[in-house]
Each structure stands twice: as C-alpha cells, then as structure tokens.
Amino acid sequence: xxxxxxxxxxxxxxxxxxxxxxxxxxxxxxxxxxxxxxxxxxxxxxxxxxxxxxxxxxxxxxxxxxxxxxxxxxxxxxxxxxxxxxxxxxxxxxxxxxxxxxxxxxxxxxxxxxxxxxxxxxxxxxxxxxxxxxxxxxxxxxxxxxxxxxxxxxxxxxxxxxxxxxxxxxxxxxxxxxxxxxxxxxxxxxxxxxxxxxxxxxxxxxxxxxxxxxxxxxxxxxxxxxxxxxxxxxxxxxxxxxxxxxxxxxxxxxxxxxxxxxxxxxxxxxxxxxxxxxxxxxxxxxxxxxxxxxxxxxxxxxxxxxxxxxxxxxxxxxxxxxxxxxxxxxxxxxxxxxxxxxxxxxxxxxxxxxxxxxxxxxxxxxxxxxxxxxxxxxxxxxxxxxxxxxxxxxxxxxxxxxxxxxxxxxxxxxxxxxxxxxxxxxxxxxxxxxxxxxxxxxxxxxxxxxxxxxxxxxxxxxxxxxxxxxxxxxxxxxxxxxxxxxxxxxxxxxxxxxxxxxxxxxxxxxxxxxxxxxxxxxxxxxxxxxxxxxxxxxxxxxxxxxxxxxxxxxxxxxxxxxxxxxxxxxxxxxxxxxxxxxxxxxxxxxxxxxxxxxxxxxxxxxxxxxxxxxxxxxxxxxxxxxxxxxxxx
Ligand code: ADP
Ligand code: MG
Numbered sequence: 001x002x003x004x005x006x007x008x009x010x011x012x013x014x015x016x017x018x019x020x021x022x023x024x025x026x027x028x029x030x031x032x033x034x035x036x037x038x039x040x041x042x043x044x045x046x047x048x049x050x051x052x053x054x055x056x057x058x059x060x061x062x063x064x065x066x067x068x069x070x071x072x073x074x075x076x077x078x079x080x081x082x083x084x085x086x087x088x089x090x091x092x093x094x095x096x097x098x099x100x101x102x103x104x105x106x107x108x109x110x111x112x113x114x115x116x117x118x119x120x121x122x123x124x125x126x127x128x129x130x131x132x133x134x135x136x137x138x139x140x141x142x143x144x145x146x147x148x149x150x151x152x153x154x155x156x157x158x159x160x161x162x163x164x165x166x167x168x169x170x171x172x173x174x175x176x177x178x179x180x181x182x183x184x185x186x187x188x189x190x191x192x193x194x195x196x197x198x199x200x201x202x203x204x205x206x207x208x209x210x211x212x213x214x215x216x217x218x219x220x221x222x223x224x225x226x227x228x229x230x231x232x233x234x235x236x237x238x239x240x241x242x243x244x245x246x247x248x249x250x251x252x253x254x255x256x257x258x259x260x261x262x263x264x265x266x267x268x269x270x271x272x273x274x275x276x277x278x279x280x281x282x283x284x285x286x287x288x289x290x291x292x293x294x295x296x297x298x299x300x301x302x303x304x305x306x307x308x309x310x311x312x313x314x315x316x317x318x319x320x321x322x323x324x325x326x327x328x329x330x331x332x333x334x335x336x337x338x339x340x341x342x343x344x345x346x347x348x349x350x351x352x353x354x355x356x357x358x359x360x361x362x363x364x365x366x367x368x369x370x371x372x373x374x375x376x377x378x379x380x381x382x383x384x385x386x387x388x389x390x391x392x393x394x395x396x397x398x399x400x401x402x403x404x405x406x407x408x409x410x411x412x413x414x415x416x417x418x419x420x421x422x423x424x425x426x427x428x429x430x431x432x433x434x435x436x437x438x439x440x441x442x443x444x445x446x447x448x449x450x451x452x453x454x455x456x457x458x459x460x461x462x463x464x465x466x467x468x469x470x471x472x473x474x475x476x477x478x479x480x481x482x483x484x485x486x487x488x489x490x491x492x493x494x495x496x497x498x499x500x501x502x503x504x505x506x507x508x509x510x511x512x513x514x515x516x517x518x519x520x521x522x523x524x525x526x527x528x529x530x531x532x533x534x535x536x537x538x539x540x541x542x543x544x545x546x547x548x549x550x551x552x553x554x555x556x557x558x559x560x561x562x563x564x565x566x567x568x569x570x571x572x573x574x575x576x577x578x579x580x581x582x583x584x585x586x587x588x589x590x591x592x593x594x595x596x597x598x599x600x601x602x603x604x605x606x607x608x609x610x611x612x613x614x615x616x617x618x619x620x621x622x623x624x625x626x627x628x629x630x631x632x633x
Contacts, residue, residue: 008167013158014100016110017132021160023113023120025135032136032186036195037202039082039178041247042131043069044206046086046176048300050148053087055299055327060148064173069206070213071199071222073190078182080138080189085175088147094156094166098131098143105282127281128252135160137189138180144169145176196222205244207298227298229272229319233260245274248293249317253278256369259354267342273318273351279372283315295321296329306335308344312380313351315373320347352391359395359408367406370397374455381461393469398451399431401440407451409469417448418488422475423468425451427458427552438610439477439543441536442484450477459553480546482534510584511575517587518571521600527568535574540607542569551611571604598624 013021047067054061070083089097096102109127113120134141139159146153153171158164171177180189188194192212199210205228213219228236228244245255256277263269273292291314294305298321309316324339334340359366380392397406402415412423424443428434434452443450453462462474475483511531519529527545535541544551548567557563573580583599602624605615615621 006168008165010163010165011095011099012163016101016106017099018162019110019113020101020129021132021135021162024129024132025160032133033189033198034202035133035136035180036082036189036198037243037246038128038130038133040069040199040203040206040210041250043082043084043086043176044208044247046084046088047208048086050085050087050174052300052302053148057149060174067208069208069210070219071195071210072213073192073195075190078187078190080180080182080195081177082180083175083177085173086148088150088174088176089143089145089154090147090150091152091154091166093147094143094145094154098156099164103282105280105285109281128246128250130250132160134178134180137182137186139183140181142179142181143176144171144179146171146174148174199223201239202243202246205240205247227295227321229260229270229321230298236260241272241274244272245317248272248319249274249276249291251276251280251317256365257354257358259350261350263343263346267339267346268323269343270321271318271347271350273316273320273347275316275351275355275369275373277368277372280315283373283376291315291317293319294334295319296325296327297321297323299327301325301327301329302331302334304331305340306331307340308334308347310344310348310380310384312376312378312383313348315376316351348388349391352388352395355395356391359397363405367397370406375457378455378457378461382464398425398453399434400452401435401444401450402447403449412449412451413470413472415449416472417446419486420448421472421486422483423451423472424448424475424477425453425462426477427453427462427550429552429555430454433612437478438538438541438607439482439534441538442482442532442534443477445536446484446487446489448484448487456556459550459556476544476550477534478542478552479544479548479550482532484533507575507581507584510588511573511580514580514584514587515573517592517596518573518600518603521597522571522604525568525604526571528570530570530572531575532572535572535577537577538610539574539577539579540603540610541572541574542607542611543572545570555613571607573603598627602628 012018047069050061051067054065064085067085070081072081072083073079074081109123112123141158141160143156144153145156153169155167155169156164157167182189195212199222203210204223206223207225207227209221209225210223211219211221228240241258241260242255245251245258254277255274257275258273260272261270263271291303292305292309293303294301294308308320320343322339322343325337329337355366355369358369374397377392377395380388381396393409397408398412400407400412409423416423426434426437426440428437431452431454434440434454440450453459462476465474468474515529515531519526522529527548532541532543534543542551544554544567549557551569554563554566558566575581575584583596587596601620605621608615
C-alpha cells in the first residue's frame with residue numbers, strides 16, 4: 001500500500017464567488033474595516049460549534065478548553081493574523097466553505113449585480129460577503145486550519161483573482177489561523193489602537209475573548225466577551241444590538257425590531273430577537289429554515305431547531321438561551337420537548353404582541369415590515385398557526401379599492417355600509433389587475449370597499465376563515481352573486497321617477513329574453529348566463545359559480561400545471577349597458593340565428609379578454625368581429 005502523496009490542488013472559485021470577489025476587491029467601500037467583524041464572527045461561530053460538539057465528545061476540546069480569538073500583526077511582513085481554537089476545517093470543508101457560497105438564493109443575488117460598482121456595493125451590503133470581505137484589505141489571504149479530532153492540517157491560499165490552492169500543511173493544534181497580506185493602502189490595520197477600536201465597535205458582544213497578542217505573551221482582551229443576551233437591557237446600546245444582529249443573523253441591514261427579554265418563572269430563558277428591515281434573498285427558498293439560534297446555559301446548541309419558532313416567523317433572527325434544557329439534548333429530542341414547546345409558545349406570543357404595538361403605534365414603518373414579511377406571516381393563518389389566528393388577523397394588512405395606504409380588517413369593518421353583510425375581496429395577480437377588474441365596477445359605484453388580495457398565499461388562508469372576521473364572512477367578488485342589492489346606495493337615488501321605473505320594467509322582459517338566447521347560443525361553453533348589478537362600465541364579466549374555485553386560484557394552479565381543466569364560468573350581463581340594452585331590444589324584436597349567435601360568442605370572448613385570459617378560438621373571434629364591423633360601417 002502506498003500512502004497518498006500529499007499535493008497542492010488549485011481550483012477555480014465558483015462563478016458566483018469570482019463575480020463577488022471582483023466587486024469586493026475593487027469596491028471603494030467606505031467601511032472596509034468590517035472585514036474584521038466578519039472574520040471574528042466566523043471565528044466565534046467556529047468556537048460555538050466546537051463547544052457544542054465537545055458536549056458529547058469531550059476529547060475534541062481536551063487540552064485547550066478555553067476558547068479565544070487572537071489577533072496579531074507583523075509590521076515588517078505587513079500581515080494581520082486572526083487565529084481561533086474553534087472547530088477548524090477539513091480539506092473538504094475548505095473547498096465547500098471557501099470556494100463556493102452555499103447560501104441559498106446566492107445565484108439569484110449574483111444575477112442582480114449590475115457591474116455598476118456603486119449600486120453593487122449597496123446590494124452586497126444587504127447580502128453580506130462574509131469571509132470574502134478579507135479581500136477588501138488584503139491582496140493575498142492564507143487560511144491554515146486543522147479540524148478538531150483530525151491530525152492533518154491544510155493551507156488554503158488565494159489572491160482572490162479566480163483561483164485558490166489547498167495544500168496539506170502542519171499545524172500543532174486545532175482551529176484556524178487566517179493571515180491577511182495587507183494591501184498598500186491598508187496599513188492602518190497593523191495598528192493596535194485601530195484594531196482595538198474596530199473590535200469595540202463591531203465585536204464587543206462576541207462571547208469569547210478577542211485578544212490582541214504580541215509575541216507569545218498573553219495579550220490584552222479587547223472586548224467584553226460576555227454573552228450579550230444575558231446582559232440587562234440598560235447595559236446594551238443600540239449599536240451593540242445592531243452589531244450583534246449582524247453577527248447572529250449573518251445580516252448586513254439594520255434591525256427593524258429588536259426584542260430583548262428575560263423570562264423567569266416556570267421556565268427560564270433569555271431571548272434576543274430581531275426582525276430585519278430588509279427582505280432576505282432567500283425568504284421563500286425551501287431550504288431556508290430557522291434563524292433563531294438555540295443556546296442552553298450559554299452553550300450554542302443549534303441554529304436549526306425545529307419547533308422553536310414557527311416557520312411563518314422564519315424572518316425572525318436572534319438567540320434564545322434556555323436554562324431548563326439539558327446540555328446534551330439532541331435535535332430529535334428537541335422536536336418533542338415540552339420545554340421547547342412552551343418557550344416557542346411564549347416567544348411567538350411575544351413577537352406577535354410586539355408587532356401589534358408597532359402596527360398600532362406607527363402605521364408607516366409597519367407598512368415596510370408588512371411589505372417585506374406580510375406574505376410569510378399569513379402562512380400562520382392556516383396550518384399550524386391556528387391558536388394565534390386572532391392575533392394574526394389583527395396584524396394582517398391589505399390594499400383596498402377605497403383606501404390609499406394599507407388597511408386592517410378592523411378598519412374595513414368600521415367602514416362597512418348599511419346593509420353590507422360581508423367583507424368583500426378580489427384576488428388577483430397584482431394590485432393593478434385587481435383595480436382594473438370589471439367585477440369591481442358596481443362596488444365602486446356604490447362606494448363599497450373591496451380588499452385586494454394579491455399574494456398567492458391569500459387563496460389558501462381566506463377560504464379557511466370559516467367564521468369570518470368579527471362575525472363577517474369574507475366574500476370574493478368574482479364568485480357567486482354580487483350581494484349588492486341590500487347595501488345602501490352611496491348617494492340616495494332621486495325618488496319615484498315613475499317613467500324610469502316603467503322603463504326598467506320594460507327592459508327586464510327584453511333582457512330576460514336576451515339571457516335565454518345567449519345561454520342557448522353558448523350551450524356548454526358556460527355554466528350559466530345571468531344579469532348582474534356588479535358591473536357599471538363593462539357590458540359583461542365572468543365569475544365563478546358559488547361552490548366553484550375562485551378564478552384567480554384556478555389561473556394560478558393552471559400556470560403551475562397543477563390543474564388542466566378549468567371549471568365552467570358564469571357569464572354575467574350588465575342590463576344597464578347600452579350594448580346589452582340594444583341586443584335585448586333586438587332579441588325582443590325577433591332577432592335570432594347567426595346574428596344572435598355571433599353576439600353571444602363575442603360577449604363571452606370580451607369577458608375573457610377582460611379577465612386577461614386568451615380567447616380559445618381566435619379565428620372564430622376574428623370572423624365574428626369582422627362580420628359585426630362590416631355591418632356597422
Ligand atoms: P457565513 O459565516 O455566513 O456562513 P462566511 O463567508 O463568513 O459565511 O463563511 C463561510 C463558511 O466558512 C462558514 O460558514 C464556515 O463554515 C467556514 N469558516 C469561515 N471561517 C471559519 C473559521 N475561522 N473556522 C471554521 N470555519 C470557518
Ligand atoms: Mg461569516
């Protein structure tokens with residue numbers, strides 16, 4: 001047997017990384033000092049990971065159980081070194097972690113990079129580049145690392161220009177040493193006072209000592225090195241919170257909401273939780289799971305604790321540190337653990353309560369939150385969020401046909417008209433599509449407010465809301481009858497104009513005849529034909545029958561190929577529209593045959609076009625339209 005000869009291996013960075021590196025290296029980034037925050041953050045994560053692994057395998061940290069992060073400089077060689085005694089990396093880890101970006105949503109993010117460095121720096125600020133930020137200040141980076149429990153160390157080297165090399169190396173102890181060969185203009189990072197200032201600004205909260213080491217001496221600890229979440233609120237500044245959020249959430253934006261509390265009583269825990277101000281790229285990525293880290297008595301346990309925070313709060317980041325769980329708890333045990341379940345309940349309630357305060361206290365900033373995360377929050381309105389339904393319903397916001405900004409259900413109900421029984425809504429692909437819907441016309445004319453439901457998720461929770469809101473059912477205006485008759489008019493109509501009434505009565509007979517002939521002409525193409533009062537300017541529209549699927553949902557399912565046959569629709573005619581009146585008169589006057597047949601089909605096709613749907617037989621449509629136009633000219 002021949003031992004595998006250790007050799008260096010050079011690989012290209014993943015395309016996304018290369019693109020990112022180019023921007024990072026050339027960016028005139030005003031805050032390039034944040035590279036240190038990123039490297040210290042990674043070192044702290046590595047210490048956290050090993051401390052957890054050592055719970056079940058104490059050998060891994062034996063001999064050197066005190067975790068720390070050490071900074072040192074060599075002014076002659078112009079190098080800055082960041083060393084940790086955390087978990088370290090194997091050869092495979094190096095390739096996976098420092099050659100690619102494993103984070104979900106990366107490809108989509110990189111696609112958004114424009115090449116315009118000003119704009120891209122802003123985007124990178126949102127995404128965060130972590131380790132790769134080292135190349136903002138260094139033109140060469142070395143990572144010497146040895147995985148805890150392994151004998152072989154490895155050296156990763158790169159100038160950040162497209163390739164990196166990994167070679168076997170010697171290292172006496174576990175952990176990672178990162179050496180930055182500083183750029184010409186980055187000499188400031190060789191100065192102890194500068195490093196101290198950066199650590200105090202960005203890394204004070206790191207729960208391990210960050211030491212400035214000169215030679216082999218013990219050095220000086222630069223940070224507070226205590227778990228931030230266990231400090232009392234009065235000892236923590238907004239800056240501390242923000243920097244901790246950046247670290248714990250791997251985020252680069254400002255926290256929109258910070259909630260920090262200590263629960264005492266039956267179950268004791270500390271919680272420090274954040275809601276981001278920007279929507280992360282991977283919010284709807286199926287791999288995106290949990291972003292609240294679970295600690296037990298200051299020891300990091302997992303950042304993937306199933307059941308700690310419901311998935312419809314997956315935008316929440318931060319730490320929960322529980323006193324009442326065993327340190328050796330496994331992921332499987334976590335899922336069924338009653339302590340975790342109670343903490344989860346309490347934390348969920350608290351977050352919803354804080355959101356409510358924001359919603360009621362400052363509608364404008366709440367709107368930002370809602371636009372970012374409303375669609376996720378609404379997932380709680382079906383599935384496992386039922387016990388929080390009431391709280392969630394008070395947080396839901398909508399655009400509507402009569403209001404400028406967002407409205408709540410309670411505000412809608414307060415504005416309901418006399419005689420209005422239901423909360424009306426229209427589901428559509430966008431606000432614009434909803435606002436342009438013909439079905440809305442009659443509601444608008446009567447001054448009846450209609451909510452716009454434009455998130456796909458709305459199609460799922462709204463039908464589950466059987467008991468409605470405050471006893472008012474939610475009703476789609478594109479399904480079933482319009483229910484407008486019982487609602488008081490916006491402006492009271494001029495009373496008892498006798499002639500007008502006779503006129504309307506006379507029309508009714510003619511319109512009924514028209515409805516019958518259209519129905520006959522269209523046969524199987526529609527479920528029914530009827531008149532409606534939901535239209536004002538348009539002659540016709542389509543609606544779904546009462547028991548059928550709402551049309552928007554049906555369109556959505558067909559787009560996703562989850563439905564191949566649409567249910568038949570009801571064609572509704574506007575009896576007050578000149579076209580319908582004229583047609584009704586003609587039918588009453590004895591018109592029949594191809595003229596009525598063509599008109600019926602053209603009415604149906606118009607209704608389809610109004611829905612934004614294709615006309616199924618374009619050739620027949622054109623022939624009919626041409627015939628009608630010829631006659632008219
Ligand atoms: P993130 O921290 O968001 O995962 P980074 O780019 O900062 O992204 O780091 C990439 C990965 O490299 C980390 O997730 C980690 O697995 C690995 N890594 C970086 N620095 C260290 C370190 N000092 N010790 C161990 N692993 C590290
Ligand atoms: Mg990082």
